[in-house]
Amino acid sequence: MSEALFQASVDAVVRGDAKKAEELARQGLAEGIEPLVLINQAFVPGINQVGEMFGAGKLFLPELIMSAKAMQAATDIINAAIPEGNAQEGRGRFVIGTVEGDVHDIGKTIVVALLKANGFEVLDLGRDVPTDRLIEEADKFNAHIIGTSALLTTTMPAQQKLEEALKKAGLKGRFKTMVGGAPVTERWAKKIGADGFAEDAGAAVVVAKQLLATN
Amino acid sequence: MHTAHIMASCMGGIRTAGDLVAWMQLTRRMKIHEAKRYVAEKLGVDVFELTDEEIMREIRKDLGLGTVTSIAGSPKGIRAKWRIAELLGVPIRSVQLFRSQLGI
Amino acid sequence: MSQKILTRMGDGERLAMDAQEIRDDIRRGTAEAARRAGVPELTEAEQEELFAILAEPGRIVSVEPGREVIVTDDGCSMSFYSGQDGGGVGAPLSRLQAVLTYERACGADTTSMGHSDYSYKPVKPIINFEANDYYNISQVTTAPFLYGAQPNMGLYFQPDGPCANAAELMPLGKIDEARAAQEEACEHLRRDLVFVGRRLAEVGLEGLNFDTCGSAGDADYLAALQAVEELKKDLPDLPIIMGGAGEFVLGMHGGVEYQGRRLAGLYPHEQVKVAEAAGVDIYGVAVSTATTESVAWNLARAVTFVKAASEASSIPVHANVGMGVCGVPMMEQPPIDAVTRVSKALVQIGKADGL
Numbered sequence: 001m002s003e004a005l006f007q008a009s010v011d012a013v014v015r016g017d018a019k020k021a022e023e024l025a026r027q028g029l030a031e032g033i034e035p036l037v038l039i040n041q042a043f044v045p046g047i048n049q050v051g052e053m054f055g056a057g058k059l060f061l062p063e064l065i066m067s068a069k070a071m072q073a074a075t076d077i078i079n080a081a082i083p084e085g086n087a088q089e090g091r092g093r094f095v096i097g098t099v100e101g102d103v104h105d106i107g108k109t110i111v112v113a114l115l116k117a118n119g120f121e122v123l124d125l126g127r128d129v130p131t132d133r134l135i136e137e138a139d140k141f142n143a144h145i146i147g148t149s150a151l152l153t154t155t156m157p158a159q160q161k162l163e164e165a166l167k168k169a170g171l172k173g174r175f176k177t178m179v180g181g182a183p184v185t186e187r188w189a190k191k192i193g194a195d196g197f198a199e200d201a202g203a204a205v206v207v208a209k210q211l212l213a214t215n
Numbered sequence: 216m217h218t219a220h221i222m223a224s225c226m227g228g229i230r231t232a233g234d235l236v237a238w239m240q241l242t243r244r245m246k247i248h249e250a251k252r253y254v255a256e257k258l259g260v261d262v263f264e265l266t267d268e269e270i271m272r273e274i275r276k277d278l279g280l281g282t283v284t285s286i287a288g289s290p291k292g293i294r295a296k297w298r299i300a301e302l303l304g305v306p307i308r309s310v311q312l313f314r315s316q317l318g319i
Numbered sequence: 320m321s322q323k324i325l326t327r328m329g330d331g332e333r334l335a336m337d338a339q340e341i342r343d344d345i346r347r348g349t350a351e352a353a354r355r356a357g358v359p360e361l362t363e364a365e366q367e368e369l370f371a372i373l374a375e376p377g378r379i380v381s382v383e384p385g386r387e388v389i390v391t392d393d394g395c396s397m398s399f400y401s402g403q404d405g406g407g408v409g410a411p412l413s414r415l416q417a418v419l420t421y422e423r424a425c426g427a428d429t430t431s432m433g434h435s436d437y438s439y440k441p442v443k444p445i446i447n448f449e450a451n452d453y454y455n456i457s458q459v460t461t462a463p464f465l466y467g468a469q470p471n472m473g474l475y476f477q478p479d480g481p482c483a484n485a486a487e488l489m490p491l492g493k494i495d496e497a498r499a500a501q502e503e504a505c506e507h508l509r510r511d512l513v514f515v516g517r518r519l520a521e522v523g524l525e526g527l528n529f530d531t532c533g534s535a536g537d538a539d540y541l542a543a544l545q546a547v548e549e550l551k552k553d554l555p556d557l558p559i560i561m562g563g564a565g566e567f568v569l570g571m572h573g574g575v576e577y578q579g580r581r582l583a584g585l586y587p588h589e590q591v592k593v594a595e596a597a598g599v600d601i602y603g604v605a606v607s608t609a610t611t612e613s614v615a616w617n618l619a620r621a622v623t624f625v626k627a628a629s630e631a632s633s634i635p636v637h638a639n640v641g642m643g644v645c646g647v648p649m650m651e652q653p654p655i656d657a658v659t660r661v662s663k664a665l666v667q668i669g670k671a672d673g674l
Binding site: 217220221223225228229233234237238240241244246250262263266280291295307308310311312 | 379380381382384385387388389390391392395398421422423425426427428429457458459460461462463464520522523524525526556557558560600601632633634635636640641642647652653655658659662663666672673674
């Protein structure tokens, strides 16, 4: 029975059917399935499948947003059923923006969508975001991770500027940093001292989860 | 980097017959082999000779198609393109405009 | 101990790999492309030919005599005089000098010029300046001289343009609003592409290049197709090159169609068919280079896509080989050992009609 429910839940997330996802979350809890088992076996595989399909061009941004909503609807219900103190690790809080001087926001938008779909609380500051603002907003949001995107080789230095500003303010240990964007590489991330690099939106989720686990 | 691609793969532009084959791709949507065959036939050479500087330089000079080194009094630019358009039988828009300006 | 082969990672880092490691990466790369696009993997013989190209001991390699192709460019002459923003070396040359240098000193098959922003929208207010430069240069060039830029639909969204910002609306779940904004931006973009094409056509434009179409998603790609179709109606003799932005059309809208075909998710062998139907004369295939994989993996993947597109196409297919594309490492000064191997493999195995 559980297997059928798990598969139906995966399908609901992939189809972006929030109503069905909610219904299946309630049904699973009513059948006595452990909340964490329900999340990890019924819904997480669904959103993973969505991420893979998006990365392969088999599913598109509007559908990805709908799937994220379905995932959110189900996890809200299941999280509410987890007894106080037994909750899975808190949701990661992620501040993101395209660096100052750079107006490209398509790639960042996809990262935001996938992070949300995977349960992160995301504060999207948009594009052309000054370094000071990234830090101020991360502070107010009590972020775990600050992610920056740069599409141009000429705007990449702003990612380095953020690392230097964090060090100067003594905040480097408080926030993890992630960098991405078309010309950005692992080597650049290492060079400037960023904690993580992601080649694409799917990798951003994986790296963000890893960074969260080491927080 | 473009120069690296030119050295590795390019027909050679006006050094050889690269521009002529490019015109055929642009104006007649010909794939590479068809475009080369067409140009070779018009020039009366083998396809293999289209990228041979030794052969193509003389042909270009004789037909007034423009050469990569500058020869005083020899056609280049719009005048060479006029000859190219006539040789290949294709419309080159800049040449059409030039001709209309001359009332031809 | 097996002999190591010098090669590169997708970010340009030099590394030495075993022959078997390179063969394994070739196998993984072609399998990945084939799985994604639903096209055939490279055959064993093709994989071995690719291995041989990568394993050639020389610093640079080249195609065999007689197998040369046409090299079109995406604003190369601009990189002679521009600064870092244009990937340029900042030499003190005018546009005219740069174009003639490219034609005569480098022996390029075609040359081009474009606005330094390399987008069509900012060309509109300065069209007379561009037309004047284009006309003057076209009088002295011999090789085909094109005008090129990117559609870049992102410039039509607020705060740069008149349309609501789809990239902000979409993550908020405002899908209908985001789609409407993209459809509106698509219409603005189409009009501007046609406007620039027509005005340059009046001064004898020899060819137009819509470069990196779809960088802002499927509606951006649609605008380019529609512009090609419209331009070709009254200017059937105007050659138009159209290039993609990645191995598949990004579905930022997800629902836009051209001639009944959904554009989102189209792979190169499918892209080239819609481009052909719109009236495009040469199609440029783009495949993103993954920086965390080797050149062997990236190149096997790119060659697989390009070969499928070349076989499916009735029009010439040029592989886009700029920085970080089709196996060229993602760095500002791509190493020539890798660049020339990419060049040779895409022509000899990918059967590209040009680069």
